[in-house]
Amino acid sequence: MTLFATVNGRVRGRRTASGVVAVLGIPYAAPPFGSDRFKAPRPARPWRGIRECVAFGPVAPQSAELPGAPTWSPGDEDVLNLNVWTDGPGGGAGGARPVLVWIHGGAYTFGSSAQPEFDATVPARAGLVVVTLNYRLGFEGFGHVPAAGYPENRGLLDQIAALEWVRDNIAAFGGDPANVTVAGQSAGAASVACLTVTDRARGLFRRAIAHSAVGPAYSPRLAADTTRLVARAAEVPPTAAGLTGASPYDLVRASDRVVARLRDDPAAGPRHYDPVLYGPVVDGVLLPADPLAADAADRADVDLLVCHTTEEYWLLDAVGSSKKITTDRELAQFAKDFGLPDTLVPAYRARLPDAPVLDIYLAVYGDMSFAEYSSRLAERHADAGRRTYLSRFARRRVTEVGVVHPWHCADVPFAFGTLADPETAFLIGGPPLPEDYELSRRMVRAWADFAATGEPGWGTDTVRIWATDDPDTHDPDTHDPDAHDPDAHDAHDGFRAAWRAADYADIHP
Numbered sequence: 001m002t003l004f005a006t007v008n009g010r011v012r013g014r015r016t017a018s019g020v021v022a023v024l025g026i027p028y029a030a031p032p033f034g035s036d037r038f039k040a041p042r043p044a045r046p047w048r049g050i051r052e053c054v055a056f057g058p059v060a061p062q063s064a065e066l067p068g069a070p071t072w073s074p075g076d077e078d079v080l081n082l083n084v085w086t087d088g089p090g091g092g093a094g095g096a097r098p099v100l101v102w103i104h105g106g107a108y109t110f111g112s113s114a115q116p117e118f119d120a121t122v123p124a125r126a127g128l129v130v131v132t133l134n135y136r137l138g139f140e141g142f143g144h145v146p147a148a149g150y151p152e153n154r155g156l157l158d159q160i161a162a163l164e165w166v167r168d169n170i171a172a173f174g175g176d177p178a179n180v181t182v183a184g185q186s187a188g189a190a191s192v193a194c195l196t197v198t199d200r201a202r203g204l205f206r207r208a209i210a211h212s213a214v215g216p217a218y219s220p221r222l223a224a225d226t227t228r229l230v231a232r233a234a235e236v237p238p239t240a241a242g243l244t245g246a247s248p249y250d251l252v253r254a255s256d257r258v259v260a261r262l263r264d265d266p267a268a269g270p271r272h273y274d275p276v277l278y279g280p281v282v283d284g285v286l287l288p289a290d291p292l293a294a295d296a297a298d299r300a301d302v303d304l305l306v307c308h309t310t311e312e313y314w315l316l317d318a319v320g321s322s323k324k325i326t327t328d329r330e331l332a333q334f335a336k337d338f339g340l341p342d343t344l345v346p347a348y349r350a351r352l353p354d355a356p357v358l359d360i361y362l363a364v365y366g367d368m369s370f371a372e373y374s375s376r377l378a379e380r381h382a383d384a385g386r387r388t389y390l391s392r393f394a395r396r397r398v399t400e401v402g403v404v405h406p407w408h409c410a411d412v413p414f415a416f417g418t419l420a421d422p423e424t425a426f427l428i429g430g431p432p433l434p435e436d437y438e439l440s441r442r443m444v445r446a447w448a449d450f451a452a453t454g455e456p457g458w459g460t461d462t463v464r465i466w467a468t469d470d471p472d473t474h475d476p477d478t479h480d481p482d483a484h485d486p487d488a489h490d491a492h493d494g495f496r497a498a499w500r501a502a503d504y505a506d507i508h509p
Contacts, residue, residue: 002088006169009047013084014054020124023084023173025057028165029158031077032136037244038143038150041080041161056114057081060137061248063256064110068423074249082133082162083113085120086173096176098451101166101205102132103159105186105212105409108278109138109255117409117424122417126448129175133162139230139243139251142278144223147240152223152283156198159191163204181451183209185412186370187279190214193291193377194280196300207303207454209447211411212312215373216290216504217280226258226277233257263323269337273365274322292376292504296384303454304381305446307391307411307466308374313366315407315427317358325361334361338368340502347498370408372499382460389456391446391464395439397429404429411466414440415447435468442466463493 002021004011013023029041036042058076065071072079086097102118104111113132120130135141141155151157167177182205184192189210194217195201196208231238234246234254246254255277262268262275280287288298316322325331335345348360355363375390382388393411397404404410413424417440419432428436443466450456458464 003050004084004089004172006172007046008044009051010049011051011053016121018121018125019087020121021086021088022121023053023086024055025053025081025083026051027057027078027080028082028133029080029161032080032140032154032158033077033248038140038145038154038240040151040154040157044080056083056112057134059112059114060134061140061252062106062110062137063252064106066111066115067426068116068421069112069114074247079134079136080158080161082131082165083120084170084173085124085130085132086175087124089172089174096171096179097127097129097174098448099129099131099166099170099175099177099180100209100447100451101163101180101182102130103135103182103184103188103191104132105184105188106137107276108142108155108187108280109276111137111187115423116421117413117416117418117427119418119421120416122444123447126417126444128448128451129170129173131162131166131170133159135159135162138255138278140248142223142280143230143243143251144220144227144281145240145243146224146227146238150240151286152220152281153194153286156191156194156280156286157200159195160198160201160204163195163201167204178206179452180205181207181209183211183447185211186214186408189374190217190280190291194287196302196304196381197288197291197294197298198286199288200286202300205300205302207305207451208300209305209307209450210374210377211307211415212309212370212408213291213306213374213377214369215377216292217282217287218278220281220283223281229258230254230277233261266333272323272337273325273334274316290504292373292380294380299381299384299386301386303387303389303450304378305389305391305450305456306374306378306381307393308371309393309406309408309411310371311363311366311405312370312408313362314405315409316365317362318407322362322365324358326356326358328357331357331361335364340364340368341498343501344498347495351494366408367495367499368502372496372502373504375496376504387454387460389450389458389460389464391456391458391466394465394467395436396467397433399429411443414466415443417441417444433468439466439468 027044060079135155135158190213192210228238236242236246259275262271378390446456
């Protein structure tokens, strides 16, 4: 098996069935515990000999148990690790290959690079060197610790450390450190958006891909309020001494208890509907502003590719993380709690006259959290003079049990080419069909082309719609199956005028 030399020592991975080499669980920073807990990441310690990197490394502290992925156990500490997929060192006949660095989502609270849908064999075969990474989540990564020396946004600092590792090491794997694209979905996409307005990340990537970015970033006040809630649930003082004295397990369980209480408390405002405790904090140090509010001068001069799904929140309803709203009274209270313009819900009712209240609620919530935020992110980046592309994932499927929605996360297996993995069946609504494989091929190609050249295959003045319901999808030479079709796919455009009255600074606490 091929050896790879990193700055910390030699590593050896394993070859996949497709001939791609996967080098898994490489430390990019030191374990962030003990005296390093709640601190900025430090360099990984070097090793002697050959490090066998044939299995995913430990995941960040969390309570989630995701299908097909490893779980966290108290005592797992070497959590700042990453994985590299490559077809070998040297770059091949075409020279060094473009690099794609993937940041997973999970509400900044759960998830890992080891989820089956993130297997990067197919993108590597398409000409990329792919890096996927773990970073600190929950309180460990984003909780406010009220004392000097404990920075905000430790999860973002971890991501920057991983990008620095890529800069210093990726050439050994056949990648081009001068042609790096950072990509992510959901919380990972919002992390990408934050990195585009963070000075510390300047020069570490050339392009960015954000699927279903969620926002806005949190205020220092909200972060401090969350610390008080979590400390109370953990039965420790909300001080640096109290929080460092609580174990990672204690803070994970305390966070879960806070989420349960908010979910059961109608007086909790926006956090009553789908409690997310943690996120990037506008601290004025690492993060100068929310990505939507940042000045043009603060935006990195990078190409940006944005995507969101057209029915995002149907997934959150299906997995039970979102409160069900089924009456007009509940819907009105939801709009009031989020400070939505009075014209917004009526605009949705007018365009969806036969939809039940639950569907209106899910449409509004999904657009507020993901679609509108993503669309505005693309607009702000383009307004700053940066090359920007927008796409929407609208693939629907009708089965004997109903409609498979183009919901949150459904686009990820298509972009990674992992449709055949049984663990992705829930996201895509069952075993993939031939037209699904064709759609996946086009999406993988768009990512690879964008990472290589900054051009995904459509113009900056076009919205690409990803779908499978066109009869000519198998003849891309004579027909563009993803051409912009607002009547069939692009429902969100019909609500943009209503959203113009909404200011994200008013919508979220």
